[in-house]
Amino acid sequence: MRTLLLAALLTATGVAGAVAQTYPTKPITIVVPFAAGGPSDAMARILGDRMKATLGQTFVIENATGAGGSIGVGRAVRAAPDGYTVSFGHLGTHVANQAIYPLPYDMLTDLDPVVLLPSNPMVVVSRNSLPAKSLQELIAWLKANPDKATAGTAGAGSGSHIGGVYMQNLTGLRLQFVPYRGTGPALTDLVAGQIDIIVDQASNSMQQIRTGNIRPYAITDRKRLSAAPDIPTVDEAGLPGFYMTLWNGLWVPKGTPKEAITRLNAAVVEALGDPAVKQRLVDLGLEIPERDQLTPEALAVWHKAEAAKWWPIIKAANIKPE
Ligand code: MLT
Numbered sequence: 001m002r003t004l005l006l007a008a009l010l011t012a013t014g015v016a017g018a019v020a021q022t023y024p025t026k027p028i029t030i031v032v033p034f035a036a037g038g039p040s041d042a043m044a045r046i047l048g049d050r051m052k053a054t055l056g057q058t059f060v061i062e063n064a065t066g067a068g069g070s071i072g073v074g075r076a077v078r079a080a081p082d083g084y085t086v087s088f089g090h091l092g093t094h095v096a097n098q099a100i101y102p103l104p105y106d107m108l109t110d111l112d113p114v115v116l117l118p119s120n121p122m123v124v125v126s127r128n129s130l131p132a133k134s135l136q137e138l139i140a141w142l143k144a145n146p147d148k149a150t151a152g153t154a155g156a157g158s159g160s161h162i163g164g165v166y167m168q169n170l171t172g173l174r175l176q177f178v179p180y181r182g183t184g185p186a187l188t189d190l191v192a193g194q195i196d197i198i199v200d201q202a203s204n205s206m207q208q209i210r211t212g213n214i215r216p217y218a219i220t221d222r223k224r225l226s227a228a229p230d231i232p233t234v235d236e237a238g239l240p241g242f243y244m245t246l247w248n249g250l251w252v253p254k255g256t257p258k259e260a261i262t263r264l265n266a267a268v269v270e271a272l273g274d275p276a277v278k279q280r281l282v283d284l285g286l287e288i289p290e291r292d293q294l295t296p297e298a299l300a301v302w303h304k305a306e307a308a309k310w311w312p313i314i315k316a317a318n319i320k321p322e
Protein backbone atom coordinates (compact mmCIF):
# COMPACT_ATOMS: atom_id res chain seq x y z
CA MET A 1 0.00 0.00 0.00
CA ARG A 2 2.76 2.46 1.00
CA THR A 3 4.60 1.65 -2.27
CA LEU A 4 1.41 2.40 -4.24
CA LEU A 5 0.94 5.73 -2.44
CA LEU A 6 4.58 6.60 -3.01
CA ALA A 7 4.26 5.63 -6.68
CA ALA A 8 1.12 7.79 -7.03
CA LEU A 9 2.82 10.70 -5.27
CA LEU A 10 5.90 10.36 -7.46
CA THR A 11 3.69 10.20 -10.54
CA ALA A 12 1.68 13.23 -9.50
CA THR A 13 4.72 15.27 -8.65
CA GLY A 14 6.33 13.82 -11.75
CA VAL A 15 3.42 15.07 -13.92
CA ALA A 16 3.33 18.43 -12.15
CA GLY A 17 7.10 18.63 -12.43
CA ALA A 18 6.95 17.68 -16.08
CA VAL A 19 4.23 20.33 -16.72
CA ALA A 20 6.29 22.88 -14.82
CA GLN A 21 9.38 22.06 -16.84
CA THR A 22 7.94 21.51 -20.28
CA TYR A 23 4.68 23.52 -20.52
CA PRO A 24 3.92 24.55 -23.13
CA THR A 25 4.95 21.94 -25.64
CA LYS A 26 2.47 22.90 -28.37
CA PRO A 27 0.44 25.92 -29.55
CA ILE A 28 -2.12 27.38 -27.13
CA THR A 29 -5.63 28.35 -28.21
CA ILE A 30 -7.28 31.53 -26.95
CA VAL A 31 -11.05 31.25 -27.45
CA VAL A 32 -12.39 34.73 -28.24
CA PRO A 33 -16.22 34.71 -27.99
CA PHE A 34 -16.68 37.49 -30.58
CA ALA A 35 -15.94 38.07 -34.26
CA ALA A 36 -12.47 38.76 -35.64
CA GLY A 37 -11.57 42.42 -36.01
CA GLY A 38 -13.40 43.53 -32.84
CA PRO A 39 -11.94 44.82 -29.54
CA SER A 40 -11.72 41.42 -27.79
CA ASP A 41 -10.07 39.86 -30.83
CA ALA A 42 -7.62 42.77 -31.17
CA MET A 43 -6.48 42.57 -27.55
CA ALA A 44 -6.14 38.77 -27.64
CA ARG A 45 -3.97 39.01 -30.78
CA ILE A 46 -1.73 41.79 -29.39
CA LEU A 47 -1.13 39.81 -26.17
CA GLY A 48 -0.85 36.43 -27.92
CA ASP A 49 1.90 37.74 -30.22
CA ARG A 50 3.94 38.95 -27.25
CA MET A 51 3.26 35.87 -25.08
CA LYS A 52 4.74 33.71 -27.83
CA ALA A 53 8.11 35.37 -27.16
CA THR A 54 7.91 34.37 -23.48
CA LEU A 55 6.51 30.86 -23.78
CA GLY A 56 8.02 29.86 -27.12
CA GLN A 57 4.72 28.60 -28.52
CA THR A 58 2.21 30.15 -30.94
CA PHE A 59 -1.09 31.48 -29.61
CA VAL A 60 -3.95 30.54 -31.92
CA ILE A 61 -7.01 32.79 -31.78
CA GLU A 62 -10.29 30.89 -32.20
CA ASN A 63 -13.33 33.11 -32.69
CA ALA A 64 -16.27 31.07 -31.35
CA THR A 65 -19.18 33.48 -31.59
CA GLY A 66 -22.87 33.79 -30.75
CA ALA A 67 -25.35 34.36 -27.92
CA GLY A 68 -23.57 37.42 -26.53
CA GLY A 69 -20.33 35.46 -26.19
CA SER A 70 -21.78 32.59 -24.15
CA ILE A 71 -21.10 30.07 -26.96
CA GLY A 72 -17.37 30.79 -26.92
CA VAL A 73 -17.16 30.63 -23.13
CA GLY A 74 -18.96 27.28 -23.16
CA ARG A 75 -16.43 25.99 -25.70
CA ALA A 76 -13.59 26.88 -23.31
CA VAL A 77 -15.35 25.46 -20.23
CA ARG A 78 -15.73 22.07 -21.97
CA ALA A 79 -12.09 21.98 -23.15
CA ALA A 80 -9.48 19.68 -21.56
CA PRO A 81 -8.00 21.33 -18.42
CA ASP A 82 -4.44 20.95 -19.74
CA GLY A 83 -3.33 24.57 -20.18
CA TYR A 84 -3.78 24.58 -23.97
CA THR A 85 -7.19 26.28 -24.06
CA VAL A 86 -7.66 29.76 -22.63
CA SER A 87 -10.95 31.68 -22.36
CA PHE A 88 -10.85 35.40 -23.22
CA GLY A 89 -13.73 37.45 -21.90
CA HIS A 90 -15.11 40.44 -20.09
CA LEU A 91 -17.83 41.86 -17.86
CA GLY A 92 -20.45 40.74 -20.38
CA THR A 93 -19.30 37.23 -21.20
CA HIS A 94 -18.05 36.24 -17.73
CA VAL A 95 -20.60 38.06 -15.53
CA ALA A 96 -23.70 39.47 -17.27
CA ASN A 97 -24.53 36.41 -19.39
CA GLN A 98 -25.09 34.24 -16.29
CA ALA A 99 -28.01 36.53 -15.40
CA ILE A 100 -29.43 36.41 -18.95
CA TYR A 101 -28.91 32.96 -20.50
CA PRO A 102 -29.77 29.50 -19.06
CA LEU A 103 -26.09 28.49 -19.23
CA PRO A 104 -24.88 24.88 -18.90
CA TYR A 105 -21.91 26.13 -16.87
CA ASP A 106 -21.12 28.32 -13.86
CA MET A 107 -18.77 31.22 -14.56
CA LEU A 108 -17.48 31.49 -11.03
CA THR A 109 -16.74 27.77 -10.49
CA ASP A 110 -16.21 26.10 -13.89
CA LEU A 111 -13.30 28.32 -14.87
CA ASP A 112 -10.04 29.07 -13.05
CA PRO A 113 -8.76 32.67 -13.17
CA VAL A 114 -5.46 33.48 -14.93
CA VAL A 115 -5.22 37.29 -15.05
CA LEU A 116 -7.18 40.54 -15.22
CA LEU A 117 -6.56 42.35 -18.53
CA PRO A 118 -6.75 46.00 -19.62
CA SER A 119 -10.10 47.79 -19.47
CA ASN A 120 -11.66 50.64 -21.38
CA PRO A 121 -14.61 52.96 -21.04
CA MET A 122 -17.37 52.93 -23.63
CA VAL A 123 -17.88 55.70 -26.19
CA VAL A 124 -21.21 56.71 -27.68
CA VAL A 125 -20.70 56.89 -31.45
CA SER A 126 -22.99 57.41 -34.44
CA ARG A 127 -22.92 57.25 -38.21
CA ASN A 128 -21.62 60.52 -39.68
CA SER A 129 -24.86 61.25 -41.52
CA LEU A 130 -26.93 61.35 -38.31
CA PRO A 131 -28.23 64.94 -37.77
CA ALA A 132 -26.77 65.54 -34.30
CA LYS A 133 -23.57 67.29 -33.20
CA SER A 134 -23.76 66.87 -29.40
CA LEU A 135 -24.93 64.19 -26.98
CA GLN A 136 -27.97 66.32 -26.13
CA GLU A 137 -28.88 66.60 -29.83
CA LEU A 138 -28.29 62.86 -30.27
CA ILE A 139 -30.61 61.99 -27.37
CA ALA A 140 -33.26 64.36 -28.78
CA TRP A 141 -32.98 62.73 -32.22
CA LEU A 142 -33.16 59.22 -30.73
CA LYS A 143 -36.20 60.24 -28.66
CA ALA A 144 -37.84 61.58 -31.81
CA ASN A 145 -37.32 58.13 -33.44
CA PRO A 146 -38.50 55.66 -30.76
CA ASP A 147 -38.17 51.96 -31.69
CA LYS A 148 -36.77 53.05 -35.09
CA ALA A 149 -33.32 54.25 -34.10
CA THR A 150 -30.95 51.31 -34.37
CA ALA A 151 -28.11 50.48 -31.97
CA GLY A 152 -25.56 47.86 -32.99
CA THR A 153 -24.54 45.32 -30.33
CA ALA A 154 -22.54 42.10 -30.04
CA GLY A 155 -25.62 40.29 -28.76
CA ALA A 156 -27.66 40.28 -25.55
CA GLY A 157 -25.33 40.59 -22.56
CA SER A 158 -22.36 41.91 -24.51
CA GLY A 159 -20.63 45.09 -23.43
CA SER A 160 -22.21 47.13 -26.22
CA HIS A 161 -25.64 45.77 -25.29
CA ILE A 162 -25.26 46.46 -21.55
CA GLY A 163 -24.09 49.97 -22.47
CA GLY A 164 -27.14 50.46 -24.71
CA VAL A 165 -29.60 49.20 -22.08
CA TYR A 166 -27.94 51.40 -19.45
CA MET A 167 -28.25 54.47 -21.73
CA GLN A 168 -31.91 53.61 -22.38
CA ASN A 169 -32.61 53.36 -18.64
CA LEU A 170 -30.93 56.69 -17.93
CA THR A 171 -32.66 58.61 -20.73
CA GLY A 172 -36.00 56.87 -21.36
CA LEU A 173 -34.96 56.14 -24.95
CA ARG A 174 -36.34 53.12 -26.81
CA LEU A 175 -33.61 51.74 -29.09
CA GLN A 176 -33.92 48.94 -31.59
CA PHE A 177 -30.94 46.69 -30.86
CA VAL A 178 -29.32 45.04 -33.88
CA PRO A 179 -27.21 42.04 -32.77
CA TYR A 180 -23.96 41.18 -34.58
CA ARG A 181 -21.37 38.48 -33.85
CA GLY A 182 -19.16 41.21 -32.46
CA THR A 183 -18.69 44.97 -32.51
CA GLY A 184 -16.11 44.56 -35.26
CA PRO A 185 -18.82 43.85 -37.89
CA ALA A 186 -21.23 46.27 -36.16
CA LEU A 187 -18.68 49.07 -36.58
CA THR A 188 -18.32 48.26 -40.28
CA ASP A 189 -22.07 48.82 -40.68
CA LEU A 190 -21.94 52.03 -38.63
CA VAL A 191 -19.23 53.46 -40.91
CA ALA A 192 -21.42 52.48 -43.88
CA GLY A 193 -24.42 54.24 -42.29
CA GLN A 194 -26.44 51.00 -42.01
CA ILE A 195 -27.11 51.50 -38.30
CA ASP A 196 -27.43 54.69 -36.23
CA ILE A 197 -25.34 54.29 -33.06
CA ILE A 198 -23.15 51.94 -30.98
CA VAL A 199 -22.27 52.25 -27.31
CA ASP A 200 -18.91 50.82 -28.15
CA GLN A 201 -15.65 50.02 -26.40
CA ALA A 202 -13.33 52.98 -26.95
CA SER A 203 -10.61 50.61 -28.19
CA ASN A 204 -12.88 49.39 -31.00
CA SER A 205 -14.00 52.81 -32.27
CA MET A 206 -10.72 54.69 -31.74
CA GLN A 207 -9.32 54.21 -35.26
CA GLN A 208 -12.57 55.14 -37.02
CA ILE A 209 -12.97 58.17 -34.75
CA ARG A 210 -9.43 59.33 -35.61
CA THR A 211 -10.07 58.98 -39.35
CA GLY A 212 -13.39 60.82 -39.00
CA ASN A 213 -15.50 57.93 -40.31
CA ILE A 214 -17.85 57.99 -37.31
CA ARG A 215 -18.91 60.67 -34.81
CA PRO A 216 -18.11 60.39 -31.08
CA TYR A 217 -20.30 62.09 -28.45
CA ALA A 218 -19.04 61.10 -24.99
CA ILE A 219 -16.84 58.76 -22.96
CA THR A 220 -18.65 56.83 -20.18
CA ASP A 221 -16.12 57.85 -17.55
CA ARG A 222 -15.41 60.68 -15.09
CA LYS A 223 -12.19 61.57 -16.87
CA ARG A 224 -11.33 62.10 -20.53
CA LEU A 225 -9.26 59.53 -22.40
CA SER A 226 -5.60 60.46 -22.91
CA ALA A 227 -5.87 58.71 -26.29
CA ALA A 228 -8.75 61.00 -27.35
CA PRO A 229 -8.69 64.17 -25.21
CA ASP A 230 -11.21 65.98 -27.46
CA ILE A 231 -14.10 63.69 -26.58
CA PRO A 232 -16.07 65.01 -23.57
CA THR A 233 -17.05 62.87 -20.62
CA VAL A 234 -20.70 61.99 -20.07
CA ASP A 235 -20.73 64.54 -17.22
CA GLU A 236 -19.44 67.28 -19.53
CA ALA A 237 -21.79 66.22 -22.35
CA GLY A 238 -24.89 66.38 -20.15
CA LEU A 239 -25.63 62.74 -19.18
CA PRO A 240 -24.07 62.73 -15.72
CA GLY A 241 -23.46 59.39 -14.04
CA PHE A 242 -23.51 57.27 -17.20
CA TYR A 243 -20.29 55.55 -16.12
CA MET A 244 -19.29 52.19 -17.57
CA THR A 245 -15.85 50.58 -17.87
CA LEU A 246 -15.49 47.22 -19.58
CA TRP A 247 -12.81 45.08 -17.95
CA ASN A 248 -11.36 41.96 -19.57
CA GLY A 249 -9.72 38.78 -18.31
CA LEU A 250 -8.28 35.36 -19.08
CA TRP A 251 -9.48 32.10 -17.56
CA VAL A 252 -8.81 28.40 -18.10
CA PRO A 253 -11.01 25.32 -17.62
CA LYS A 254 -11.32 24.32 -13.98
CA GLY A 255 -8.59 21.88 -12.91
CA THR A 256 -5.91 23.23 -15.25
CA PRO A 257 -2.48 22.56 -13.63
CA LYS A 258 -1.38 25.44 -11.41
CA GLU A 259 2.01 25.54 -13.15
CA ALA A 260 0.34 26.24 -16.49
CA ILE A 261 -1.71 29.07 -14.92
CA THR A 262 1.45 30.50 -13.35
CA ARG A 263 3.29 30.46 -16.68
CA LEU A 264 0.37 31.96 -18.62
CA ASN A 265 0.00 34.66 -15.98
CA ALA A 266 3.73 35.48 -16.08
CA ALA A 267 3.62 35.74 -19.88
CA VAL A 268 0.74 38.24 -19.73
CA VAL A 269 2.46 40.28 -17.01
CA GLU A 270 5.59 40.40 -19.15
CA ALA A 271 3.55 41.43 -22.21
CA LEU A 272 1.79 44.22 -20.30
CA GLY A 273 5.18 45.42 -19.06
CA ASP A 274 6.58 45.60 -22.59
CA PRO A 275 6.75 49.32 -23.58
CA ALA A 276 5.76 48.68 -27.20
CA VAL A 277 2.74 46.57 -26.21
CA LYS A 278 1.77 49.08 -23.53
CA GLN A 279 1.89 51.96 -26.04
CA ARG A 280 -0.30 50.08 -28.51
CA LEU A 281 -2.90 49.33 -25.84
CA VAL A 282 -2.89 52.85 -24.38
CA ASP A 283 -3.20 54.34 -27.88
CA LEU A 284 -6.41 52.35 -28.25
CA GLY A 285 -7.79 53.91 -25.07
CA LEU A 286 -7.11 50.91 -22.86
CA GLU A 287 -6.04 51.17 -19.22
CA ILE A 288 -3.58 48.59 -17.85
CA PRO A 289 -4.32 47.27 -14.34
CA GLU A 290 -1.90 47.96 -11.48
CA ARG A 291 0.76 45.25 -10.91
CA ASP A 292 -0.88 43.98 -7.70
CA GLN A 293 -4.07 43.40 -9.67
CA LEU A 294 -2.32 41.04 -12.11
CA THR A 295 -2.48 37.82 -10.07
CA PRO A 296 -4.94 34.94 -10.52
CA GLU A 297 -6.15 35.52 -6.96
CA ALA A 298 -6.88 39.20 -7.68
CA LEU A 299 -9.02 38.21 -10.68
CA ALA A 300 -10.90 35.68 -8.56
CA VAL A 301 -11.76 38.36 -5.98
CA TRP A 302 -12.68 40.96 -8.65
CA HIS A 303 -14.80 38.49 -10.65
CA LYS A 304 -16.83 37.48 -7.58
CA ALA A 305 -17.36 41.11 -6.55
CA GLU A 306 -18.50 42.12 -10.05
CA ALA A 307 -20.93 39.19 -10.19
CA ALA A 308 -22.43 40.23 -6.85
CA LYS A 309 -22.75 43.84 -8.12
CA TRP A 310 -24.09 43.26 -11.64
CA TRP A 311 -26.32 40.18 -11.39
CA PRO A 312 -29.12 41.99 -9.49
CA ILE A 313 -28.89 44.96 -11.93
CA ILE A 314 -28.97 42.71 -15.03
CA LYS A 315 -31.81 40.60 -13.62
CA ALA A 316 -33.81 43.73 -12.79
CA ALA A 317 -33.30 44.97 -16.36
CA ASN A 318 -35.07 41.79 -17.47
CA ILE A 319 -32.81 41.34 -20.52
CA LYS A 320 -33.99 38.50 -22.77
CA PRO A 321 -31.50 36.12 -24.43
CA GLU A 322 -31.44 36.33 -28.24
C1 MLT B 1 -16.28 42.34 -29.28
O1 MLT B 1 -15.11 41.97 -29.24
O2 MLT B 1 -16.98 42.28 -30.28
C2 MLT B 1 -16.84 42.96 -28.02
O3 MLT B 1 -16.16 42.60 -26.92
C3 MLT B 1 -18.28 42.86 -28.00
C4 MLT B 1 -18.98 43.55 -26.88
O4 MLT B 1 -18.98 43.05 -25.79
O5 MLT B 1 -19.59 44.58 -27.11
